[in-house]
Amino acid sequence: MNESVNWNDLVTRCAKSPHLPAYESGGWGLSYGQLLTRARVLAAALNQLWPGEGPILLYGHKQPALPVGMLACLLAGRAYVPCDESWPAARVEAVFRQAGAAALLFADEAPAPWPEEFPTAPLWPMSEPGIIEPLAAPRPCGPEQTAYILFSSGSTGQPKGIPVPRRALANFARWITSRPGLTLAPGETVVGQAAFSFDLSLADLTLAFCEQGRLVSLTRQELADPALLFQRLSASGAAVLVCTPTFLELCLCDKDFSPALMPKLRAVFCCGEVLPRTAAEKFLARFPGASLLNAYGPTEAACAVCAVNAADALLIFKEGPLPVGLAAEAAVEIAVLSPEGTVLAEGEPGELALRGESVFSGYLPGSGDARFSGGWYRTGDSGFVKDGHIWYTGRLDDQLKYCGWRIEPGEVEAALRTLPGVERAAVLPQRAPDGRVRRICAFLQAEESARLPDEEARRLLALHLPAYMLPGRFVWLDELPVTENGKCDRARLTREFLL
């Protein structure tokens, strides 16, 4: 199979429009000429300093050095591993080891503390034109070669490494750039909300860089300050917005989020969690001319594999949750499987399964086994297909979706057990009436004298876990209830504390 995104073509196109803005974030920006020049310099430096194919960790937030690093890795035939600088150093180190990385390149500062034996280097100076002859041409790579590795929460207590092959990235790029309303004209703007360690960012990066569009990536500071955020959205002149449903709902809480603020906005691509029907209705009433795409896909299949126009879905399905995609226009084949692996008929509920170019081949060693059945990747998501539309109805295992993030209770529980005095721990979701996870709740068994204040427990956990995985509620108990089999009685905890 040939890659549909030909990196030679991409480089040629970038070179043809070097003056166009490519990327902006936090007041800093890059043109396509700067992006390409720096990426080629960095690609050459990578191959000289760390020959071979070892993945490269890219550590930072939204600094322009990061897209330079990603493109450099793709040109050099290396997998990149985005690590957000909000992650604790212990997690970055675990990711480095698990990925078998060759080096960590940082945007501003390296994580601390950091083992001396692991190579680090600053991204920006390393991509400075003039320090080395730029890479002349992209290194030829096969479709199975890993493009990037994302780490999500792991049920074993360690982050889970998800390597995504180049064929999957190429298939995703082909699919998303052909969605109605999303294709950018050169110079047009897409705004991206997600951090680069969250695969939703692949959507805004791809939409911008495959079409010579301009990506405005929102910073943590902008996301935390509604007034600053709206200033940024307004100044962006964006035609397309890529975000989670939670972000869209937060924006809709303010009446100023309207065409007056974003007059050029023509499409929103929502993915990462359930888009509530009420949020879709509110957005479409507020932005009558814009389209809203509700998309679905696991990280294991390169960000998203299907989408549906929410306005169409609201008209067809007058009540109930929105579908997450159209089977006929998906990036891969989508089926619903029985527990035995049989493909179920339309309307029958089962496990959503994927087959095709976007689907990865398996986790990194030590991250567990992917569940494949007869060529289908079993997602662990429950759902059904009806009238050609796909519905997601939840998870078949304990995995939680919180504001778009995947959280394995097992990883949080492992961190909780490291707290002083904690004998046993359980993590359960507190859910909103519509079923969404509203909060991660920690149940801890500890002697009364050993119990920590919640703030101290959060501080200690933050040494191991990213902020989105920190419990919002702690319940200290003399003893966790157990079932007849001796396992934690989660149903009882839910009944007694969370309903």
Place this chain on the structure above:
Amino acid sequence: MQLSDDVILNLIASACGTSRALEEDVDLIESGLMDSLARITLFEGLEDLGVELSPTRLSPDALRSARSILAAVHEAL
């Protein structure tokens, strides 16, 4: 309009998922109680009660405590 503080405080506790949110010394943002979903629940709940509180016009500290939220609501009424 008449809107009692108890109604607002109940809404804050419900949005944050715990009555601990009403305690004086709890920083709702630092403690993680006032997360994205809590904000959405709070602002939508206030809208249902006829209170228009615009997130972009609130001071950055307005959501740090139940007391500061109450003050912002009183100002908006």
